[in-house]
Structures are given as structure tokens and as C-alpha cells.
Amino acid sequence: MRLMCEAQCCLRRRDEKKQMKCILSIGYVSEKENSVACLILSSHNTHQSMKYNLSDNIKGVHHRFASEGKITICLKQPELDILISKAEPDKLFRFITLLSKIYKREKVELDVIKKIHSKQLREIQNRMKITSRSQYPTFKEHFPPNLVELVVQNCRLLKMDTRIYELSNLQIINFQNNNLTSLNSSLNNLTNLVHLNVSQNNIAKFSNELIPLFQRLRFLDVSKNNLVKLPFVFRFMAKISILNLDDNFIHDLPPFLAHFQNLQDLSCAGNKLLYLDLQFKCLQLTSLNLFGNPFLVKPTNPKNYTHEPLSLFNICLEAVRNQRLSYSSDIPVYLIECLDRVGRCICNKFSRNSSSQFSVMIKLSKLCANVTCWNTLGNDSIPLLVTPCSQNCFNWYLPFI
DSSP states (O other): OEEEEEEEEEETTTTEEEEEEEEEEEEESSSOTTOOEEEEEEESSSSSOEEEEOTTTEEEEEOTTGGGTOEEEEETTTTEEEEEESOOHHHHHHHHHHHHHHHTTOOOOOOBOOOOOHHHHHHHHHEEEEOSGGGSOOTTSOOOTTOSEEEEOSSOOSSOOGGGGGOTTOOEEEOOSSOOOOOOGGGGGOTTOOEEEOOSSOOOOOOGGGHHHHTTOSEEEOOSSOOSSOOGGGGGOTTOOEEEOOSSOOOOOOGGGGGOTTOOEEEOOSSOOOOEEGGGGGOOBSEEEOTTOOOOSSOOOOSSOOOOOOOHHHHHHHHHHHTTOOOOTTSOHHHHHHHHTOEEOTTSOEEOOGGGOEEEEEEGGGTBSSEEOSSTTOOOEEEEEEOOOSHHHHHHHGGGO
């Protein structure tokens, strides 16, 4: 069995301490019948692994703080205390169980310890997991400069540490279950960052200054936050592959999501969705989860087509969309959001005639092969909102309403 952690080796008589990130392995050194169980510390800091005999050599194991990823292993010979910290609690408890059986001389099935490759040792230096406030680096300490993955969970942080913005190699950030209310635009400095998890926080909006970051993201988890609508910066996630919006307060999904070509996994469970826009019929996903949304099973649809005179502003919006005129993010945000809200007709034309909008039911299986029913009754059809552009289009769909 292997355990990634930080360890301090302290000789009791000399009071010498040496801290290192390492992989602890318990097993047999060889396949011989008389092989004894050993503990091996493999570290990137040392050129050679340290081996300690465990059979009849464990003086005690102090595991009061095991839930925080900390234990102390006391050996008889040499007179050594191994202080383990920053280990994953689940794996650490299994590690303690194994040590207990060896201490009690019970029969234990162990594997022969295989050589730790240098690539695995480098991963220790490249990844850091913090699961409690007590494990968080103090201001006198530093984050390892070559970090690729940083996990900071359950620390009740109100904002990200400014030291994180200097870790240029970071590719994965996981700030799950904290008290973040916003993200700083300094995250744009992390040019390698493609995976961001800020679930279980208090985020209600994202700054428009984060556009460079969102253009790079491939994975984004903002579940269990306070989002009421998708922020403007979300429309720039052209490379996004996995998007989790679960357990927010989102009332509608903007149509631009349906045109993300790289999007494979979309989860929007536990929100306030009543329908989706017709443009979502273009979705080509591998996984879709809309469970727990109050979709309208029998929406109220108009029986007659009415065409109210459009303002010059709405006529211009229709013209820009129907003529496929290109526009950039340099124009005001309000105009871009208005262009995004222009409805679509069944003939693929865009229309702002909201007075005759109606809903049609579509099976989720047509949007994605792997779907989750949206309620406990097993309903697999959801309403798509259609905005007819003419009387003919309305009449064509009238028998289905």
C-alpha cells in the first residue's frame, strides 16, 4: 500500500528533524517466505529510499488527528518518530488499520514493494492538497513554485491567496467548499490554467475582466453557488468540455451554450429552469443532467398568431442575427446580451416577436445519448421555446401545440 504525504523523521535522542514530501509504502521487500513487513520512504529530496523494519518494531501509533491527515509512527530501532501530515484521511485510515494488524502480529496480505519511479516522485512536488485551515501555509511559508495542481478545501477562505497568482505552472485549481464571493482578475496571469473548481462557495457573479481566463478553460464547476443567471464571461468559453452548474438559482440557459462545439458534459440539476431555447436542439453531448428543475409539463401556448410592431432597436437586432453580421466583445455588454436573447424560429430565422412564443416538447434522448430524467417520475421530455417569425411558421407548428 502507498500513501502520499509529508513526513518528518525525528531521532528521539538527537532531536533532529528532516521534513520532506514523500511516498510511504508498506509491504515485503522480496517474495521470500520469511520476508518481514517493511516501511519505505521514497522522496524526491533524497537520492535513496529509507527502509524500516515493522515486524516487532512498532512502539506506537498516535492517530488522534488522523481525520486531519496527521499521525505519528514511533519505531523501536532506530529510535525514530515519523510525523506524517497532509495525507488524504481516507487513505490514512486504511494505512493505520494495516499498521495495527502488523503491530498485533495478525496475518496481513501484503504485496512486494515495487520501485517508485522518478515520475511518481515528481508528482508529489507538483501537487498540493489542503483540506483544513491548520494545513494551510503560513505567510512565512511558500507554495511549491512548480505546482501543477492545487486543492484547497474546507478552509473557509473569503478570497484566494495572492501567492497563488505567482504559480505560473498551475493547470488545476480546486477551491471547493470555501466562502469565496468573487474571483480576482489576477487569475488571468495563470496562462496554463484549464481546470477550475469553485463549487460550494458564495459566488453570485463573475467579473468581465476574467474573459482571458474563460477563453482557456476546459473544465468549470460552479455548482452550489448563488448564480441567478450565467454571467457575461461564460459566452467566451469556446474550449469548455465539462460544465457543472448544479444547485444554483438559474432561471434560463442562454442559447450561446448550444453552440459550444467542444462541450461534452453539461449538468444543470437543481436550478429553476422552466424551458430551454429552441437552439438547444443543436446540442451534441455525451452526458446531460437536468434533474430537479421545474420544467413546464403542460405549458400554456397561444392559439393565434399575433405580430406586434417591433421597435427600431428590435428590428436591428433581428437584422444583425439573420444577416449573420459579426460583432466583437468591444461593443457594450448590454447589446451583446440583447443579441443573445433574440429568439429562433423553426425555420432557423431569428425573431423578436415574443408575443406569439410557444413551447414544444422534445425528448432528452434527442439532445444526448446519456441523459438523466429531470424529475422522480421519470419524465424525459422537456419544453423548447419557439419564437415564430411569421404566420406560416406558426400555422405549421399549430397541430403540435
